[in-house]
Amino acid sequence: MNWPLSKKNGTNGNGGNGAIIHMEGIQKVYDTGKVKVEALKGIDMTVKRGEFVAIVGPSGSGKSTLMNLIGCLDTPTGGTYHLGGEAVAGLDRDQLADVRNRRVGFVFQNFNLLPQISSFENVELPMLFGGVPKGERKTRVTELLTRVGLEDRMDHKPTELSGGQMQRVAIARALAMNPDILLADEPTGNLDTTSGGDIMGLFKDLWAQGCTLVVVTHDLALAGRAGRVVEIRDGRVTKDTIAAA
């Protein structure tokens, strides 16, 4: 099994220009039969390795659709998308699953941990799908949970954890396969201010360690921590600002 513990380098992981995400003219039309809804009307966006990008915009702007496309949960109806230099168009379901497994780590607003199994097992899950051998899984899960500060909560079930702790387990899970990007959808949306602050701090640390982060958020405080803010309105990028360091 090809399982990269160390980050891929060079053109293989980056594409020619060091871009992790490279989108050109991305369109997404939902065809419900009678009505055609144009959710994205041509998005051009490039995210480079090591960037921390916040995607903001009002409800119905197409943020979630864009996030599904970035995370390869869905495919665009027009335009081209390269993720880590790999063209996503035309991949079948299993190939998309592999791309998600190796290249994308998801963090959700409502954590989406499996409630019946422990933190350890939740973090182990993506590696199970990726075919990582058992011994390696164990080392890696321990390492990740330690990294998010939950080394003493490994055998706890999600129901025995606080919201902030659950989100940290989810972040450890997202990092399990050492992905090209960490993709978070309103990661602080279900948390109180303190826990939300913790998670923001954790994101900032991960960024400092070289992770590429894409966060969809309403949370201005979180967006303010990002290095770059992309605003979406009505299916188009309306603003793209690099924050002053």
Place this chain on the structure above:
Amino acid sequence: MRPGLILHLLMTSLLHQRRRAALTILTVAWGTLSMVFLLAFGEGARVKAEEEFKGWGEAFAMVHAGRTAKEWQGYPKGRQIQIWSRDIPVIQSRLGADVLVSGWIGRGGILLDHDGTTAVVGLRGVDAAFGRLRNIKPVEGGRFLSVRDEEEKRRVIFLGDMLAAELFGDEEPVGQRLLVGGQAYTVIGVLQHKLAQGLGGESPDTRVALVPRTTLLFQFGDRPLGVLVVMPPNPNQMENTLKTVRETLSSLYKLDPGDDQALHIWDRAKNAQDMRNMFTAILAFLAIIGGLTLFIGGVSVANIMFAIVKERTREIGVKMAMGARRSQITFPILIEGMLYTLSGGALGLAVSVILVELMGAIPTDKYKGLAMMGHPTISWRIALLTIAVLALVGTLAGYFPARRAASINPAETLRYE
């Protein structure tokens, strides 16, 4: 010690739906029980019929003479053909010593008299080979007719068990004298009771009175054979044997060899095959009924699996987002469906084995209807067939829910509320 994660997920799922799982397993167990039971009864009846069949003797054929229906070499049709005792050595020499050949001559309305206890029977003169042909076994202490009886035209008689009881009551018949049509005979043997029915208008074996054919001819004068019986050592030689018999008799009596009115042939080997075919059909029919009941169990497994997939839609979406391939989503569901099916199947099989054992202990011989059915029997064939149907049902019951699970769109299920 950490159990495998997949196993852990499966176990938590099973525990989570204990009650529903138990009911589903019961449905499958019920279906299995019905299927095994129906087949066990069918098999019991088949075994019984096979036994009865063997009671008649297995692969012999009977040749009756009739009237010619075709002209042949200038002879007109409508001639009454008769086979005589003197033809037997001719046929025997053509067939070779391996084939048993016996004639049977009937003589009706003969009075049997034992010290004033009387019975009127159809007396039959047969050869020593007849005992082997018809699988006739004597009660201990007696014997069947022998070649020497035949050669010396001895006045000996072999009796059916009911007839012997009528004439002798509680007395031991073997060795006793019996007047047969006014002449004194010695009883040499009594038939062991067997479960064969009467045959073609003849009296049932239980009331049979057999004497050597030579003796009967000596006492009553030469008569044509009622029936000629032949049995090759192996049933699959029957066709050739019958061909030779037909040719021999055709040349002796100037018959068209294709004239099946002149010689009626009743082939037990073919009958045996017909009976086996019929039972195969009956068992297949029972298997279909049982299998359909089992499929209802399968439907309930599929039902619970659909419910599980629906409940776990989000979980499945999460797994997909984590990069689970199609097979990694469907496999656990297939396994779970199979597990329910096979648990139910194992339970059903175990219960049916116990019930069949219990039923085997019920005495059935007293009641004719029950005796006909024999004892329900679970054979390897039945067990394997049931397991095969269970495996098929389990696969189908898991397949469709698994397919639905695989078609879940992760983008939709993960959308926050």
